[in-house]
Amino acid sequence: MSLGTGNIQEQKKLKKLLCYNQAMNYIFYFLIVISIIAGAVNGKLSDVVNAILTGAELSVKIAFSLIGIMAFWLGMMKIAKKCGLISIIAKIIKPITRKLFNEIPEDSPAIGDIAMSISANAFGLTNAATPIGIKAMEELQKQNKDKTTASNAMCMFLAMNTAGFQLIPATVIAVLVGIGYKNPTEIIAPTLVVTTIAFISAIALAKLFQKFWRDK
Amino acid sequence: MQIISLWALPAIILLILTMGLFKKVPLYETFTEGAKDGFKVAVNIIPYLVAIIVAISMFRASGIIESIGTILKPILTPFNIPADTIPIMLVRSLSGSAALGVFSDIANNLGPDDYATKLSAIMVGSSETTFYVLAVYFGAVGISKLRYALIVGLLADFIGIVSAVLVCNLMF
Numbered sequence: 007m008s009l010g011t012g013n014i015q016e017q018k019k020l021k022k023l024l025c026y027n028q029a030m031n032y033i034f035y036f037l038i039v040i041s042i043i044a045g046a047v048n049g050k051l052s053d054v055v056n057a058i059l060t061g062a063e064l065s066v067k068i069a070f071s072l073i074g075i076m077a078f079w080l081g082m083m084k085i086a087k088k089c090g091l092i093s094i095i096a097k098i099i100k101p102i103t104r105k106l107f108n109e110i111p112e113d114s115p116a117i118g119d120i121a122m123s124i125s126a127n128a129f130g131l132t133n134a135a136t137p138i139g140i141k142a143m144e145e146l147q148k149q150n151k152d153k154t155t156a157s158n159a160m161c162m163f164l165a166m167n168t169a170g171f172q173l174i175p176a177t178v179i180a181v182l183v184g185i186g187y188k189n190p191t192e193i194i195a196p197t198l199v200v201t202t203i204a205f206i207s208a209i210a211l212a213k214l215f216q217k218f219w220r221d222k
Numbered sequence: 223m224q225i226i227s228l229w230a231l232p233a234i235i236l237l238i239l240t241m242g243l244f245k246k247v248p249l250y251e252t253f254t255e256g257a258k259d260g261f262k263v264a265v266n267i268i269p270y271l272v273a274i275i276v277a278i279s280m281f282r283a284s285g286i287i288e289s290i291g292t293i294l295k296p297i298l299t300p301f302n303i304p305a306d307t308i309p310i311m312l313v314r315s316l317s318g319s320a321a322l323g324v325f326s327d328i329a330n331n332l333g334p335d336d337y338a339t340k341l342s343a344i345m346v347g348s349s350e351t352t353f354y355v356l357a358v359y360f361g362a363v364g365i366s367k368l369r370y371a372l373i374v375g376l377l378a379d380f381i382g383i384v385s386a387v388l389v390c391n392l393m394f
Contacts, residue, residue, distance in 0.1 A: 030366065030372070037281050038280055038281075040281065041283070043284075044284040044285060044286035045284035045285065048285035050283060056283065058276055058279070058280060061272075061278070061279030064275055064279070065268060066272075069267050069268045072260075072263075072264045072267070074260070076259075076261075076264055077261065080258075080259050080260050081257035081260075083256060084255055084257075085238050085242040085256070086242075088245075088247045089247045091237070091238060091241050091242075126230075126234075127350075129230045134231060134234070140358070143362055143363045144363055147363040154366050156367060160365070161369060161370055161371040163359075165371065165374045167350065168356065168375035168379070169375075175346070175347025177346075179347075181322075182339075182343060185333065185339075193344065195393075196344050196393050197344050199385070200382055200386045201347070203381065203382070203385040204348060204381055204385065207377070207378050208378035215374055216370075219369060219370045
Protein backbone atom coordinates (compact mmCIF):
# COMPACT_ATOMS: atom_id res chain seq x y z
CA MET A 7 0.00 0.00 0.00
CA SER A 8 1.32 3.42 -0.89
CA LEU A 9 1.67 5.78 2.01
CA GLY A 10 1.54 8.90 -0.14
CA THR A 11 4.15 11.60 -0.35
CA GLY A 12 3.48 13.29 3.01
CA ASN A 13 6.23 13.94 5.51
CA ILE A 14 7.67 11.25 7.72
CA GLN A 15 5.46 12.10 10.69
CA GLU A 16 2.33 11.77 8.61
CA GLN A 17 3.54 8.45 7.31
CA LYS A 18 4.14 7.27 10.87
CA LYS A 19 0.62 8.29 11.88
CA LEU A 20 -0.82 6.51 8.89
CA LYS A 21 1.13 3.37 9.69
CA LYS A 22 -0.25 3.45 13.23
CA LEU A 23 -3.78 3.87 11.93
CA LEU A 24 -3.33 0.87 9.67
CA CYS A 25 -2.36 -1.25 12.67
CA TYR A 26 0.98 -1.85 11.03
CA ASN A 27 2.46 -5.10 12.24
CA GLN A 28 0.44 -5.40 15.39
CA ALA A 29 0.49 -9.16 15.98
CA MET A 30 2.81 -8.99 18.97
CA ASN A 31 0.82 -6.15 20.53
CA TYR A 32 -2.39 -8.17 20.38
CA ILE A 33 -0.74 -11.30 21.72
CA PHE A 34 0.76 -9.37 24.62
CA TYR A 35 -2.59 -7.72 25.36
CA PHE A 36 -4.72 -10.85 25.10
CA LEU A 37 -2.35 -13.12 27.04
CA ILE A 38 -2.52 -10.74 30.00
CA VAL A 39 -6.22 -9.86 29.77
CA ILE A 40 -7.28 -13.51 29.37
CA SER A 41 -5.02 -14.48 32.28
CA ILE A 42 -6.64 -11.93 34.58
CA ILE A 43 -10.20 -12.85 33.56
CA ALA A 44 -9.56 -16.61 33.69
CA GLY A 45 -7.69 -16.20 36.97
CA ALA A 46 -10.69 -14.40 38.45
CA VAL A 47 -13.13 -17.04 37.15
CA ASN A 48 -11.00 -19.93 38.41
CA GLY A 49 -10.33 -18.26 41.76
CA LYS A 50 -6.63 -18.09 40.95
CA LEU A 51 -6.23 -14.34 40.75
CA SER A 52 -3.59 -14.24 43.50
CA ASP A 53 -1.56 -16.87 41.59
CA VAL A 54 -1.79 -14.69 38.48
CA VAL A 55 -0.55 -11.66 40.40
CA ASN A 56 2.29 -13.67 41.92
CA ALA A 57 3.23 -14.87 38.44
CA ILE A 58 4.11 -11.29 37.50
CA LEU A 59 6.88 -11.25 40.11
CA THR A 60 8.16 -14.77 39.44
CA GLY A 61 8.03 -14.22 35.67
CA ALA A 62 9.94 -10.94 35.90
CA GLU A 63 12.55 -12.53 38.17
CA LEU A 64 12.90 -15.50 35.85
CA SER A 65 13.50 -13.21 32.83
CA VAL A 66 16.38 -11.44 34.54
CA LYS A 67 17.77 -14.77 35.76
CA ILE A 68 17.77 -16.14 32.22
CA ALA A 69 19.39 -13.00 30.82
CA PHE A 70 22.10 -12.91 33.50
CA SER A 71 22.83 -16.61 33.21
CA LEU A 72 23.54 -15.92 29.54
CA ILE A 73 26.22 -13.26 30.16
CA GLY A 74 29.18 -15.55 30.86
CA ILE A 75 28.54 -18.16 28.20
CA MET A 76 27.60 -15.40 25.77
CA ALA A 77 30.96 -13.68 26.38
CA PHE A 78 32.81 -16.99 25.93
CA TRP A 79 31.26 -17.88 22.58
CA LEU A 80 31.39 -14.34 21.25
CA GLY A 81 35.12 -14.41 22.03
CA MET A 82 35.56 -17.79 20.31
CA MET A 83 33.56 -16.66 17.29
CA LYS A 84 35.72 -13.55 16.96
CA ILE A 85 38.79 -15.78 16.64
CA ALA A 86 36.94 -18.10 14.24
CA LYS A 87 36.06 -15.11 12.11
CA LYS A 88 39.53 -13.57 12.11
CA CYS A 89 41.29 -16.80 11.14
CA GLY A 90 38.88 -17.37 8.26
CA LEU A 91 37.15 -20.46 9.64
CA ILE A 92 33.69 -18.92 9.38
CA SER A 93 34.12 -18.00 5.74
CA ILE A 94 35.30 -21.55 4.95
CA ILE A 95 32.15 -22.99 6.55
CA ALA A 96 30.07 -20.41 4.71
CA LYS A 97 31.61 -21.51 1.40
CA ILE A 98 30.88 -25.18 2.06
CA ILE A 99 27.17 -24.67 2.68
CA LYS A 100 26.77 -21.95 0.04
CA PRO A 101 24.53 -24.02 -2.28
CA ILE A 102 21.93 -24.36 0.49
CA THR A 103 22.16 -20.89 1.97
CA ARG A 104 21.99 -19.21 -1.43
CA LYS A 105 18.49 -20.66 -1.82
CA LEU A 106 17.32 -20.03 1.76
CA PHE A 107 18.83 -16.60 2.31
CA ASN A 108 18.71 -15.11 -1.16
CA GLU A 109 18.66 -11.54 0.14
CA ILE A 110 21.99 -11.53 1.95
CA PRO A 111 25.34 -11.36 0.13
CA GLU A 112 27.09 -14.70 -0.34
CA ASP A 113 30.25 -13.58 1.44
CA SER A 114 28.39 -12.20 4.49
CA PRO A 115 29.71 -13.50 7.83
CA ALA A 116 26.08 -14.10 8.78
CA ILE A 117 26.03 -17.26 6.63
CA GLY A 118 28.84 -18.92 8.59
CA ASP A 119 27.29 -17.90 11.92
CA ILE A 120 23.91 -19.29 10.88
CA ALA A 121 25.50 -22.61 9.90
CA MET A 122 27.41 -22.84 13.18
CA SER A 123 24.30 -22.00 15.21
CA ILE A 124 22.03 -24.54 13.49
CA SER A 125 24.65 -27.30 13.81
CA ALA A 126 25.18 -26.48 17.51
CA ASN A 127 21.41 -26.78 18.00
CA ALA A 128 21.31 -30.08 16.14
CA PHE A 129 23.86 -31.52 18.56
CA GLY A 130 21.87 -30.21 21.52
CA LEU A 131 24.52 -27.63 22.43
CA THR A 132 22.04 -24.92 23.36
CA ASN A 133 24.67 -23.09 25.41
CA ALA A 134 26.73 -22.51 22.29
CA ALA A 135 23.83 -22.23 19.84
CA THR A 136 22.15 -19.23 21.47
CA PRO A 137 25.19 -16.87 21.59
CA ILE A 138 26.24 -17.84 18.06
CA GLY A 139 22.65 -17.46 16.85
CA ILE A 140 22.44 -13.98 18.39
CA LYS A 141 25.66 -13.08 16.62
CA ALA A 142 24.10 -14.24 13.36
CA MET A 143 21.12 -11.99 14.08
CA GLU A 144 23.49 -9.03 14.59
CA GLU A 145 25.11 -9.70 11.21
CA LEU A 146 21.67 -9.93 9.60
CA GLN A 147 20.67 -6.69 11.33
CA LYS A 148 23.60 -4.90 9.63
CA GLN A 149 21.99 -5.62 6.26
CA ASN A 150 18.48 -4.85 7.46
CA LYS A 151 17.04 -1.60 6.15
CA ASP A 152 14.43 -1.03 8.87
CA LYS A 153 16.14 -1.70 12.19
CA THR A 154 12.95 -2.37 14.15
CA THR A 155 11.33 -4.69 11.60
CA ALA A 156 12.34 -8.29 10.93
CA SER A 157 13.93 -8.96 7.53
CA ASN A 158 13.09 -12.01 5.41
CA ALA A 159 16.47 -13.53 6.24
CA MET A 160 15.80 -13.12 9.97
CA CYS A 161 12.39 -14.74 9.66
CA MET A 162 13.95 -17.67 7.80
CA PHE A 163 16.70 -18.08 10.40
CA LEU A 164 14.22 -17.96 13.27
CA ALA A 165 11.86 -20.37 11.50
CA MET A 166 14.77 -22.83 11.45
CA ASN A 167 15.43 -22.11 15.12
CA THR A 168 11.88 -22.30 16.46
CA ALA A 169 11.43 -25.66 14.77
CA GLY A 170 14.19 -26.87 17.08
CA PHE A 171 15.95 -29.43 14.93
CA GLN A 172 17.82 -31.77 17.26
CA LEU A 173 19.51 -35.12 16.65
CA ILE A 174 19.25 -36.43 20.24
CA PRO A 175 16.53 -35.31 22.68
CA ALA A 176 18.90 -35.59 25.66
CA THR A 177 16.65 -34.10 28.37
CA VAL A 178 13.67 -36.25 27.41
CA ILE A 179 15.82 -39.39 27.44
CA ALA A 180 17.12 -38.43 30.88
CA VAL A 181 13.54 -38.24 32.21
CA LEU A 182 12.69 -41.60 30.60
CA VAL A 183 15.76 -43.22 32.15
CA GLY A 184 14.70 -41.76 35.49
CA ILE A 185 11.32 -43.53 35.43
CA GLY A 186 12.88 -46.86 34.45
CA TYR A 187 11.99 -46.83 30.74
CA LYS A 188 13.54 -50.05 29.42
CA ASN A 189 14.70 -48.88 26.02
CA PRO A 190 14.83 -45.06 26.03
CA THR A 191 16.75 -44.90 22.76
CA GLU A 192 13.67 -46.19 20.88
CA ILE A 193 12.31 -42.67 21.26
CA ILE A 194 15.17 -41.19 19.19
CA ALA A 195 14.01 -42.37 15.76
CA PRO A 196 10.36 -41.17 15.95
CA THR A 197 11.48 -37.87 17.51
CA LEU A 198 13.99 -37.38 14.70
CA VAL A 199 11.29 -38.01 12.09
CA VAL A 200 8.94 -35.49 13.72
CA THR A 201 11.58 -32.81 14.26
CA THR A 202 12.73 -33.19 10.63
CA ILE A 203 9.17 -32.79 9.35
CA ALA A 204 8.71 -29.68 11.53
CA PHE A 205 12.07 -28.27 10.42
CA ILE A 206 11.37 -28.71 6.71
CA SER A 207 7.83 -27.34 7.08
CA ALA A 208 9.17 -24.30 8.91
CA ILE A 209 11.61 -23.57 6.07
CA ALA A 210 8.91 -24.12 3.44
CA LEU A 211 6.44 -21.92 5.34
CA ALA A 212 9.01 -19.15 5.74
CA LYS A 213 9.68 -19.26 1.97
CA LEU A 214 5.97 -19.21 1.25
CA PHE A 215 5.26 -16.29 3.58
CA GLN A 216 8.26 -14.41 2.20
CA LYS A 217 6.63 -14.57 -1.22
CA PHE A 218 3.10 -13.66 -0.24
CA TRP A 219 3.49 -11.50 2.86
CA ARG A 220 2.57 -7.87 2.28
CA ASP A 221 3.49 -5.22 4.82
CA LYS A 222 0.59 -2.87 4.91
CA MET B 223 25.92 -40.57 18.98
CA GLN B 224 26.89 -39.97 22.62
CA ILE B 225 30.52 -39.69 21.59
CA ILE B 226 29.61 -37.04 19.02
CA SER B 227 27.62 -35.09 21.62
CA LEU B 228 30.50 -35.29 24.09
CA TRP B 229 33.18 -34.26 21.60
CA ALA B 230 31.27 -31.67 19.57
CA LEU B 231 32.12 -28.68 21.77
CA PRO B 232 35.75 -29.60 22.56
CA ALA B 233 36.32 -30.30 18.86
CA ILE B 234 34.92 -26.91 17.80
CA ILE B 235 37.05 -25.12 20.41
CA LEU B 236 40.21 -27.01 19.41
CA LEU B 237 39.57 -26.29 15.74
CA ILE B 238 38.99 -22.57 16.28
CA LEU B 239 42.03 -22.08 18.53
CA THR B 240 44.42 -24.20 16.43
CA MET B 241 43.43 -22.53 13.21
CA GLY B 242 43.71 -19.13 14.88
CA LEU B 243 47.24 -19.96 16.06
CA PHE B 244 48.29 -21.12 12.59
CA LYS B 245 46.91 -17.98 10.98
CA LYS B 246 48.79 -15.91 13.60
CA VAL B 247 45.64 -14.38 15.06
CA PRO B 248 46.38 -12.83 18.50
CA LEU B 249 44.18 -15.33 20.36
CA TYR B 250 43.91 -13.71 23.76
CA GLU B 251 43.29 -10.17 22.53
CA THR B 252 40.78 -11.28 19.93
CA PHE B 253 38.91 -13.44 22.43
CA THR B 254 38.54 -10.67 25.02
CA GLU B 255 37.62 -8.17 22.32
CA GLY B 256 34.73 -10.38 21.21
CA ALA B 257 33.71 -11.36 24.75
CA LYS B 258 33.18 -7.71 25.69
CA ASP B 259 29.81 -7.75 23.96
CA GLY B 260 28.46 -10.59 26.13
CA PHE B 261 27.12 -8.32 28.84
CA LYS B 262 25.59 -5.84 26.43
CA VAL B 263 23.70 -8.49 24.49
CA ALA B 264 22.38 -10.20 27.63
CA VAL B 265 21.14 -6.89 29.06
CA ASN B 266 19.54 -5.92 25.73
CA ILE B 267 17.35 -9.03 25.88
CA ILE B 268 15.88 -8.28 29.31
CA PRO B 269 12.93 -6.02 28.32
CA TYR B 270 11.79 -8.48 25.62
CA LEU B 271 12.13 -11.45 27.96
CA VAL B 272 10.21 -9.70 30.74
CA ALA B 273 7.32 -8.88 28.38
CA ILE B 274 7.03 -12.43 27.06
CA ILE B 275 7.83 -14.44 30.18
CA VAL B 276 5.64 -12.39 32.55
CA ALA B 277 2.66 -12.63 30.16
CA ILE B 278 3.16 -16.38 29.75
CA SER B 279 3.67 -16.96 33.50
CA MET B 280 0.37 -15.16 34.17
CA PHE B 281 -1.33 -17.22 31.46
CA ARG B 282 -0.14 -20.48 32.99
CA ALA B 283 -1.05 -19.43 36.53
CA SER B 284 -4.62 -18.50 35.52
CA GLY B 285 -5.63 -22.15 35.05
CA ILE B 286 -6.88 -21.50 31.52
CA ILE B 287 -4.68 -24.22 30.03
CA GLU B 288 -6.55 -26.81 32.11
CA SER B 289 -9.88 -25.31 30.99
CA ILE B 290 -8.91 -25.49 27.31
CA GLY B 291 -7.77 -29.08 27.93
CA THR B 292 -11.21 -30.01 29.23
CA ILE B 293 -12.87 -28.46 26.18
CA LEU B 294 -10.51 -30.20 23.72
CA LYS B 295 -10.71 -33.63 25.36
CA PRO B 296 -13.85 -34.96 23.53
CA ILE B 297 -12.51 -33.64 20.20
CA LEU B 298 -9.07 -35.27 20.52
CA THR B 299 -9.93 -38.66 22.04
CA PRO B 300 -11.23 -40.12 18.71
CA PHE B 301 -7.79 -39.39 17.18
CA ASN B 302 -6.09 -41.61 19.76
CA ILE B 303 -4.70 -38.59 21.61
CA PRO B 304 -4.74 -39.18 25.38
CA ALA B 305 -6.15 -36.28 27.41
CA ASP B 306 -2.99 -36.21 29.53
CA THR B 307 -0.94 -34.97 26.59
CA ILE B 308 -3.19 -31.97 25.81
CA PRO B 309 -1.42 -29.58 28.26
CA ILE B 310 1.87 -30.37 26.50
CA MET B 311 0.46 -29.35 23.11
CA LEU B 312 -0.79 -26.11 24.65
CA VAL B 313 2.35 -25.05 26.52
CA ARG B 314 4.97 -26.40 24.13
CA SER B 315 5.32 -23.16 22.16
CA LEU B 316 5.00 -20.98 25.25
CA SER B 317 7.36 -22.42 27.83
CA GLY B 318 10.04 -25.09 27.53
CA SER B 319 10.36 -25.62 31.27
CA ALA B 320 6.57 -26.00 31.61
CA ALA B 321 6.43 -28.57 28.79
CA LEU B 322 9.26 -30.53 30.39
CA GLY B 323 7.52 -30.26 33.77
CA VAL B 324 4.22 -31.63 32.41
CA PHE B 325 6.13 -34.38 30.61
CA SER B 326 7.99 -35.46 33.79
CA ASP B 327 4.67 -35.45 35.58
CA ILE B 328 3.04 -37.71 32.96
CA ALA B 329 6.07 -40.01 32.85
CA ASN B 330 6.20 -40.38 36.62
CA ASN B 331 2.45 -40.88 37.07
CA LEU B 332 1.64 -43.14 34.12
CA GLY B 333 4.93 -45.03 33.92
CA PRO B 334 7.15 -46.13 31.04
CA ASP B 335 4.64 -48.41 29.29
CA ASP B 336 1.87 -45.88 28.81
CA TYR B 337 1.13 -44.55 25.33
CA ALA B 338 0.79 -40.99 26.70
CA THR B 339 4.37 -41.14 28.04
CA LYS B 340 5.72 -42.03 24.58
CA LEU B 341 3.62 -39.47 22.72
CA SER B 342 4.54 -36.67 25.12
CA ALA B 343 8.23 -37.68 24.98
CA ILE B 344 8.17 -37.27 21.20
CA MET B 345 6.24 -34.00 21.36
CA VAL B 346 8.62 -32.46 23.91
CA GLY B 347 11.80 -33.82 22.32
CA SER B 348 10.98 -32.56 18.84
CA SER B 349 10.17 -28.97 19.72
CA GLU B 350 11.73 -25.68 20.64
CA THR B 351 9.97 -22.93 22.62
CA THR B 352 8.86 -20.60 19.82
CA PHE B 353 7.99 -17.58 21.99
CA TYR B 354 11.24 -17.77 23.94
CA VAL B 355 13.39 -18.09 20.82
CA LEU B 356 11.67 -15.13 19.16
CA ALA B 357 11.99 -12.97 22.32
CA VAL B 358 15.70 -13.74 22.75
CA TYR B 359 16.83 -13.45 19.13
CA PHE B 360 14.71 -10.50 18.08
CA GLY B 361 15.26 -8.86 21.47
CA ALA B 362 19.04 -9.06 21.11
CA VAL B 363 18.96 -6.86 18.00
CA GLY B 364 16.05 -4.65 19.09
CA ILE B 365 13.41 -5.84 16.64
CA SER B 366 9.81 -5.41 17.76
CA LYS B 367 7.93 -5.94 14.48
CA LEU B 368 8.15 -9.67 13.85
CA ARG B 369 6.17 -9.75 10.58
CA TYR B 370 5.41 -13.40 9.75
CA ALA B 371 8.04 -14.98 12.05
CA LEU B 372 5.55 -15.86 14.79
CA ILE B 373 2.91 -17.30 12.45
CA VAL B 374 5.51 -19.49 10.75
CA GLY B 375 6.84 -20.67 14.12
CA LEU B 376 3.38 -21.56 15.44
CA LEU B 377 2.28 -23.26 12.19
CA ALA B 378 5.45 -25.36 12.25
CA ASP B 379 4.73 -26.23 15.89
CA PHE B 380 1.24 -27.35 14.89
CA ILE B 381 2.61 -29.50 12.06
CA GLY B 382 5.04 -30.94 14.61
CA ILE B 383 2.17 -31.93 16.94
CA VAL B 384 0.17 -33.54 14.12
CA SER B 385 3.17 -35.51 12.87
CA ALA B 386 4.05 -36.56 16.43
CA VAL B 387 0.56 -38.06 16.77
CA LEU B 388 0.82 -39.80 13.38
CA VAL B 389 4.35 -41.15 13.93
CA CYS B 390 3.55 -42.33 17.45
CA ASN B 391 0.42 -44.10 16.16
CA LEU B 392 2.48 -45.87 13.52
CA MET B 393 5.37 -46.91 15.74
CA PHE B 394 3.82 -47.78 19.12
